[in-house]
Amino acid sequence: MNVRANDGWADRLGSTTRVTLIVLASIFGLFALGMIAGFSYAVVEDGRLPTKPIAYIIFAAMIGLVAVVGWVLATLIRSLKPQTMSGFDRRYWKMWAVVAALGMPVGIGLAMLGLSDQGDGFSLVLSNSPIAPLTAIVASLLLGILLVISAIIYHRTIDDHEERAYLWGSTVAFYFLALVFPLHWLLQRGGLIPALTIGIALLLILFSCIIQAIVWALFKFR
Incomplete structure (x- = not known):
């Protein structure tokens, strides 16, 4: 790997290290987003803001973590220069981008979308509480279709x-x-x-x- 003086920190990493960091950053980012969603849901459910300062410190830390993770991911992805990648590598990363684009909306929806306790509208649900049968059926169909499509795309791309x-x-x-x-x-x-x-x-x-x-x-x- 040729390293120039004006290269950033991500350009000085090996490909394996970059991929590992992308995976870890994505996991930490999803964890932080889940914490933020859980905090927001608790505030909406309780109907008032928390009184303990530690809650705001944790919330601010999660927002900061999302910002840092976003910057790290953007830097790492920019360092994967398409002109230096083989045709297979370009297809491979395009495949992961497509799978992520398909999975993130479904994952967020499964985590947050459900029916309220009164059964008269949609609300944010981040627990194992009961949901309406129609919601369960639609979510199950979406999850099954997503898995089948992702598996087909993945196995048609890899070597x-x-x-x-x-x-x-x-x-x-x-x-x-x-x-x-x-x-x-x-x-x-x-x-x-x-x-x-x-x-x-x-x-x-x-x-x-x-x-x-x-x-x-x-x-x-x-």
């Missing part, structure tokens, strides 16, 4: 090397779940850990997704 990385990541994540649920069942029967709830199960599945992403990255960028 054999990434396909292998993806399959290994998915295999390790499957073995993790195949082991952790029976272990939880045995340890719970022994009174060592609490009973398996839907919340714990979802956290374990989320952790398996993180494992899948780590294994995928190790095989893809090694």
